[in-house]
Amino acid sequence: MRTSRHVWRTAAVAAAVGLSGALLLQGLPGQPEDTTTSGDGKPGPVTSRAETSALRVSEDGTTAALAQRDTRPFSMLGVTWADPSARVGGTVEVRTRRAGTRTWSAWLRLDGDSGQGEGGALRGGTEPAWVGPSDGVEVRVDGKGTARLPEGLRLDMVDPGSGEVTALEPAAYVAEDGPTPTATPPGPGTGEETDDGAPPQPDETVPQEPTHEPPAASPDTSAPAVPEQPSTTAPAGPSAPATSPAPSVSVPPAPPSSAPRPPVTARADWGADESISPEEPGYLPGGRIKAVVIHHTAESNEYTCAQGPAVVRGIYAYHVKQLGWKDLGYNFLVDKCGTVYEGRKGGVDRPVMGAHAYGFNAETTGISVLGTYTSTAPSQAALTSVARIAAWKLGQYGVDPTGSAVLTAGDSGRSYTGRTWAKGARLTLPVIHGHRDGYNTQCPGDAFQNRLATVRSWAGGPVSGLTLKSVTGAGASGTTHYTKGAVTVSWSATTPAALVSRYEILVGGKVTATAAGTATSAKATLPVGTHGVAVRAVHQSGRTATTPAVTVVAETTAPLFTTKPKLSLRTGTVNTTAVPVTLNWKATDGVALKEVRLTAPVAKTYGPTVTGASHTARSGIATTWTMRAYDRAGNTATSSVAGTPVILQETSATRSGKWTVKSSGNYLGGKSYTSSTKGAALTWTFTGRAVAWTVSRAATSGQAHIYVDGKKVTTVDLKSSSVKYRQAIWTKTWSASAKHTVKIVVVGTKGRPAVTTDGLVHLK
Numbered sequence: 001m002r003t004s005r006h007v008w009r010t011a012a013v014a015a016a017v018g019l020s021g022a023l024l025l026q027g028l029p030g031q032p033e034d035t036t037t038s039g040d041g042k043p044g045p046v047t048s049r050a051e052t053s054a055l056r057v058s059e060d061g062t063t064a065a066l067a068q069r070d071t072r073p074f075s076m077l078g079v080t081w082a083d084p085s086a087r088v089g090g091t092v093e094v095r096t097r098r099a100g101t102r103t104w105s106a107w108l109r110l111d112g113d114s115g116q117g118e119g120g121a122l123r124g125g126t127e128p129a130w131v132g133p134s135d136g137v138e139v140r141v142d143g144k145g146t147a148r149l150p151e152g153l154r155l156d157m158v159d160p161g162s163g164e165v166t167a168l169e170p171a172a173y174v175a176e177d178g179p180t181p182t183a184t185p186p187g188p189g190t191g192e193e194t195d196d197g198a199p200p201q202p203d204e205t206v207p208q209e210p211t212h213e214p215p216a217a218s219p220d221t222s223a224p225a226v227p228e229q230p231s232t233t234a235p236a237g238p239s240a241p242a243t244s245p246a247p248s249v250s251v252p253p254a255p256p257s258s259a260p261r262p263p264v265t266a267r268a269d270w271g272a273d274e275s276i277s278p279e280e281p282g283y284l285p286g287g288r289i290k291a292v293v294i295h296h297t298a299e300s301n302e303y304t305c306a307q308g309p310a311v312v313r314g315i316y317a318y319h320v321k322q323l324g325w326k327d328l329g330y331n332f333l334v335d336k337c338g339t340v341y342e343g344r345k346g347g348v349d350r351p352v353m354g355a356h357a358y359g360f361n362a363e364t365t366g367i368s369v370l371g372t373y374t375s376t377a378p379s380q381a382a383l384t385s386v387a388r389i390a391a392w393k394l395g396q397y398g399v400d401p402t403g404s405a406v407l408t409a410g411d412s413g414r415s416y417t418g419r420t421w422a423k424g425a426r427l428t429l430p431v432i433h434g435h436r437d438g439y440n441t442q443c444p445g446d447a448f449q450n451r452l453a454t455v456r457s458w459a460g461g462p463v464s465g466l467t468l469k470s471v472t473g474a475g476a477s478g479t480t481h482y483t484k485g486a487v488t489v490s491w492s493a494t495t496p497a498a499l500v501s502r503y504e505i506l507v508g509g510k511v512t513a514t515a516a517g518t519a520t521s522a523k524a525t526l527p528v529g530t531h532g533v534a535v536r537a538v539h540q541s542g543r544t545a546t547t548p549a550v551t552v553v554a555e556t557t558a559p560l561f562t563t564k565p566k567l568s569l570r571t572g573t574v575n576t577t578a579v580p581v582t583l584n585w586k587a588t589d590g591v592a593l594k595e596v597r598l599t600a601p602v603a604k605t606y607g608p609t610v611t612g613a614s615h616t617a618r619s620g621i622a623t624t625w626t627m628r629a630y631d632r633a634g635n636t637a638t639s640s641v642a643g644t645p646v647i648l649q650e651t652s653a654t655r656s657g658k659w660t661v662k663s664s665g666n667y668l669g670g671k672s673y674t675s676s677t678k679g680a681a682l683t684w685t686f687t688g689r690a691v692a693w694t695v696s697r698a699a700t701s702g703q704a705h706i707y708v709d710g711k712k713v714t715t716v717d718l719k720s721s722s723v724k725y726r727q728a729i730w731t732k733t734w735s736a737s738a739k740h741t742v743k744i745v746v747v748g749t750k751g752r753p754a755v756t757t758d759g760l761v762h763l764k
Helices: 002-014 305-322 380-395 452-460
Strands: 022-026 049-054 063-081 091-098 108-110 129-142 154-159 172-174 291-296 332-334 340-342 364-369 404-408 426-430 432-434 467-477 480-492 500-507 510-516 521-525 529-539 544-546 550-554 560-569 579-588 593-600 604-606 612-617 623-631 636-643 645-648 654-656 660-663 671-675 681-697 703-708 711-717 724-746 755-763
Touching: 049 063, 049 305, 063 091, 063 305, 108 129, 129 154, 129 305, 154 305, 291 380, 305 340, 332 380, 340 380, 364 380, 380 452, 426 432, 432 452, 467 529, 467 550, 480 529, 500 521, 510 521, 560 623, 560 636, 560 681, 560 724, 560 755, 579 593, 579 623, 579 636, 579 645, 645 681, 671 681, 711 724, 724 755
Parallel strands: 291 364, 291 432, 332 364, 480 550
Antiparallel strands: 022 049, 022 172, 049 154, 063 129, 063 154, 091 108, 091 129, 332 340, 404 426, 467 480, 480 521, 500 510, 500 529, 529 544, 529 550, 560 579, 579 612, 593 604, 593 623, 623 636, 645 755, 654 681, 660 671, 671 755, 681 724, 681 755, 703 711, 703 724
16 A cells, blocks of 8 residues: 555646646546445545645745736635645635625635644644635745745645536646746655654655646536435444554554443545545554644634535645645544544544644644634533543443543654653643643643643543532522422533433432433422432442532421401402401411412412411492411412301481581482481491491591490590591401400580491301
8 A cells, every 4th residue: 555655745736736827636646536326325435626736935035926817716715735743824815705796705814733743644734624615825934034935845735526427627827927937846745644843764755747638618616516424323332443444554452432422423424535535544652542632723613514425525635745644643523513533533432543642742642623713712511512522432442531541752842831751751641631731832722722621521520519409399498499209409510411321310329310411400299308409420430429408397297377367358449349358367387388379369479487468348238358378398278268257327326316427429328417416326336247337437537336245345436637537446356256245335425526437248
C-alpha cells in the first residue's frame, strides 16, 4: 500500500503545487462520479472535488494575497504550503461569497497551523474551514513582518460532493492573473505513521499529470445539494470494527467498556470515498488509549444538521487530498446536533492511531466538534456526545475520565499557555484535555476549553446538579411533607440523561422505586409513619449521587370536627335576600390540619386555625351549609348544618301602648312601627334557635328594654350619628330550636324617646 499511496499523492501534488494564478480542479485519475448508493442499495462513497489557486506573495515574502474572484462552487477551504513542518506566523484570513448571490461574508481568520502531526504529510496547512456553498473568494495573509512566509502558499477549495454530479469538474482552467509555471512537487511520504510530525525523506518520485476534462458548458452555480442525515443507530457496547482493516495489519483487541457505546455514524454512512486513502490503518504502539484530546474544526457554526456528513467529507478530502495525509486526522467527529461520525478508519472500538495531536498521537484518541468555539460554547447535544464517546473509549482501558494521565512527548513542544517540554518528557495532563494543552494552538477555542471540566464530569460521573424538586401527592408544611401513602417524587440534574444509568427513590435509605436515566419523576407508596425520602442517581460509570432526604409523613386518619358547623344570626343590615348569619366550627387533626373548605352554598377556604365566618342567607329559604376539613396528607372529613332565616313583620307582634305606622321603601315590607310612649311594648312568639331584633336608627332614636321568655336580658340604645334602616341591633342564639317570646319595651328616653321597629328575624 505504500507505493500506491505515494503514487497518488505525487500525482495530486504535481497537479496543484506552484501553479501561480491557476485554479486547478483535482480528483483521482479515473475516479467515478459522485455516488450515494452501491450496487446492493447501501450507502456508497461520495466523490469530492478540489480547486486550488496560488497566492501572490509580496517581494519581501511577509505578505500574500488572492484577489477577489469568481470560483466554481465549493463549501470548504484552507490555505496550504509546501513544507509540512512550517507554520504561518501572523494572520490568515479569507472571505467568501454565498453561491448564487452577491453577499460576501465577513473576514474569517484561519488557525495558521493544523498542529495534527501526520507522519508523511505532503503539505502544511491551516485548519479547514466550512464556509457553506460559495462561488467567490478572497484571501489575505499577513506575516506581521516577523519572518518570510513558507513557500508554495495556495488556497485549497473543496466541494465535498452531494451524491449528485456537481459543477466542479476534474479539469483545470487558468485564471486571469498570470501564467502557469512548471510544477515542482515536493517529496512524497513513506506512508508510515509517526508521532514527531517530521516528513520522512522521499523514496521515489512518480510525477503524473492530472486528468483533464472539458468544463461543463453551463456550470451550476447553485449550492450543492446535501444528502439526508444518515442513520446514527449503533448497538450499545463493543462490536466489530466499523471498517475492517486489511488482514496484514496486526489488529489489537477491542476490549469491552465500562460505559455503553453511543451511536456512531460509520464512514460508509457519511459517504467516505475509501479509494483516496487506501493505506492500512495504524494502531497505538502500546495498544491502549490513555487520554482524549478535544478539538474544534475552527470553521463556521452555520452548517445545518443535514450538512454534517458533507462537512466531514470536506475535512476528509482536505486532510487526504490537499495535505497528503493517509486518512482523516481525527478519530471521531461530532456535529452541533450531537451526531457522532467515525473518523480515521481501523475500527471505532480499536485503539486507532490518529493524526490530531502533534507529539501525543501515540497515546490518545481525538474527538473534534464541527465548528469554531472561541466565544460560543458547543451545543448541549455536542457536549453530551463528546462526553459519551470519551467515556466509552476510556472505559475500554479502565481510565477515569475525571483523572490525570502521564503522557510521553513524541517531540519537544509548547502549549498555548507557554508551557514547554523536551522530546521524551513525561507530562501530566487531564485525561480529557484540549488540543491547546499539548500544542501552541487556540484549539478547541476558549469557550470550549472552559467547558472541558463539565465534559469530564459528565463522562466520569457522578451525576451533577442532582436536586429533589418536589414530592407531590402530599401536602407540605415547612420542610415536612404529608401523604396518605402514594407520592410522586420529581428531580432534576445537569448531567445529560444519556450518561445516567438510572434513578432510585430511597425511603429510609432503601430502594423502593427505580426509574430510567431519562426520567425526571417516579411514583412510590409509603407505609404509615415518618420517613426520609431521597433520590439517588446512578451514573453510567456506577458512581452515585444522592440528594438530601426530605421528611415525609404517611398517615390515613381523617380530620375531626370537634365542633360541628353551627349557624346563628348576627348584627348588620337585613334584606330579604341577605340576612346576616354567622357560621362557626372547629376542626382538628392528629398530625397536621391543612384547611377547612365551605363547599355549599358558596365556596370558601379557611386556614386551620379559623373557627368562624360571616355570611348572608336568603330569607324564607332552607339552606344547607357544608364544610370539609383537609389534613396535610389529603385525608378529609365532612360536616354540615341547615337553617332558614324567617322575617317576622312588626304587624305580627302583640302591641300595647301607642304605636304609629310609618311608610317608606327603606323599611322591610315598606312599613314600620314607631312609638315615643314610655312603656309601649311589642311581643313576638316564634319557634327557632336564634333571633335578631331589627330597627331603624337616627340621632334622635331612644332606648328599649328587651325581655326573653319573660325575663329582661338587656337594654339597647338605638341612637346613631347617621340614619340607618333595617338594622339587626340585638341577637340571641340557643343550642337547639325551641319556642320563645321576645318583648321590647320603650324606655321613653329623655329628649329622644322614639323607638322605630322593623320587625324580628328568627332562624329555624
